[in-house]
Amino acid sequence: MSSRGAAEQVLDAVVASGRHYRDSLPMIASENILSPLVRKACDSDLHGRYAEGLPGRRYYQGCDDFDTIEEIGIGLAKRVFDCSFANIQSTSGTVSNIGALKALAKPGDKITAVSTADGGHISHARMGAVGLRGLDLVTYPWDEDRMEPDIDASCALIRETEPQLALFGQSVFLFPTPLSELSDAAHEVGARVMYDGAHVLGLIAGGRFQDPLHEGADVMTGSSHKTFPGPQGGFLLSNSEDQSLQKKLNNSIFPGTCSSYHLHHVAGKVVALAEFEEFGADYARDIVANAQALGTALSSEGFDVLAEERGFTESHQVLTRHGGPDSGAGMRAAQTLEDCGIITNMNMLPGDTKAMSGPSGLRLGVPELTRVGMGVDEMQDVARFFARALIHGDDPSSVSSEVSTFKSDFQTVRYCFEEGPAYPGT
Ligand SMILES: Cc1ncc(COP(=O)(O)O)c(C=O)c1O
Incomplete structure (x- = not known):
């Protein structure tokens, strides 16, 4: 490949990556998006x-x-x-x-x-x-x-x-x-x-x-x-x-x-x-409310959500278990979800010992979904997509296309002075 071709391929991949997140449900707990300013x-x-x-x-x-x-x-x-x-x-x-x-x-x-x-x-x-x-x-x-x-x-x-x-x-x-x-x-x-x-x-x-x-x-x-x-x-x-x-x-x-x-x-x-000084209190409140709503909704759909007796979570994260210790069930669930347009990460849970091949759980985060305007009602929709992907075994390409349609209503970054495109350049 020519050096010019390499540069162009990278720039194309940059745009493609933005589109991938734009059309998906990004639920990595450590990630977020930038406001226009x-x-x-x-x-x-x-x-x-x-x-x-x-x-x-x-x-x-x-x-x-x-x-x-x-x-x-x-x-x-x-x-x-x-x-x-x-x-x-x-x-x-x-x-x-x-x-x-x-x-x-x-x-x-x-x-x-x-x-x-x-x-x-x-x-x-x-x-x-x-x-x-x-x-x-x-x-x-x-x-x-x-x-x-x-x-x-x-x-x-x-x-x-x-x-x-x-x-x-x-x-x-x-x-x-x-x-x-x-x-x-x-x-x-x-x-x-x-x-x-x-x-x-x-x-x-x-x-x-x-x-x-x-x-x-x-x-x-x-x-x-x-x-x-x-x-x-x-x-x-x-x-x-x-x-x-x-x-x-x-x-x-x-x-x-x-x-x-x-x-x-x-x-x-x-x-x-x-x-954050202006909008942070509302953002933090909405994140925690969404995480708790997601935990409840996933549990109602039949998922094993950790810490039920403590109300699932008091943060931005929810943990789900998809199999026994070291079963790798979390790894497989994360892959299926990505095929369905939901981006998450596998996570070790108590009892797991193998970080790469063994995790039995998923760690789910709601900061980005909250930032683009989703609320507790949308957490029910998100949980239903999880159930279609992981419990009902629906066709991944049809789930992913419905996820993309659902996400198209949430393309504006909020909790900031000038709201604007959440995924610019895509
Ligand atoms: C508890 C904790 N500390 C530190 C870090 C590292 O943060 P950074 O990715 O900004 O280096 C992370 C990353 O997720 C984390 O979870």
Whole structure:
């Protein structure tokens, strides 16, 4: 293939990918779409620029306008997340975690965290940022019924192992962490408390999940593109007035992990913060209502939805089980759903041990469906499409064409200053 042909093929695939999501039900819990104004900030000259340092203290010239952007952003982040310290430079949730682990622990320190099998993120594991920082990992006992760390056993573990850092938060995140009690145990043994709010940051800022920085977390990290609906990036947030901690947190991103920290995305993040301040409470409320409605509707259709006794979920996620442990039934369900125009991901559930071939479950998220205007009534329709795909075995091409017709009524991005096309360029 010629180099020109390669470029054209890539650009065609970019458009095709947008069309695929436009015509489908995108239900990956970590994904979202951009508002028109956020997109405008991201698609700007800032893309190619550098601003090493902090506002007013740069290593390069040319940063005056970006100083304005970052200063406004820090102020907005403090208001939106109700905290006294915010760093908005991180390029992702993982980079935020690498930075926080650098600021809060040193190689050889002990850390407690949720295991990946129980829903912890890979950056909390030896194969990820925790291993990269050379930390000694001990994982919490897990309460499978409540889908959260077993409070008494985890407090006992913290008291017994005396970690330097206690990390909380998950990728599979149905219910708020019982953080006050766990933080008390951690602080009692002199540990710092870090809460990874990557998935649930928008729900936290919208007042619909929990308030980690007022429940004992010394530092909260997060992604800026999941339930918080901005461009790809991250945050480091704290209420600590400890100047040396604040300095360490700032230094952990630049120069700790980034040189350029993607200024166009920072500008988009700031516009997203402004929009969130105006619309975030409604968005968070509607996400949680939709997730709960989806859990109820899927259960009524005959699916095995986890945590029924707790009302299925208090977040943006719902978990379904499609077979026994290590059966791979979740993997097969995800493929069938994609053939029917529904994009999800397989997920390990309690009892599963093989991450690639064994997952028996699906993790479903509603942030994007909510963002394009679907409400609790549409969650019934979505559950019916699931039943046609996975219970009744309807022909995938006819389900996918009905999904596409259904989705055609939901093509506008909402909860933002200027509503516009949700899938531009398609
Ligand atoms: C709990 C948690 N932390 C961190 C991350 C990483 O976020 P990012 O993709 O922004 O690096 C994720 C990703 O889904 C996550 O679930």
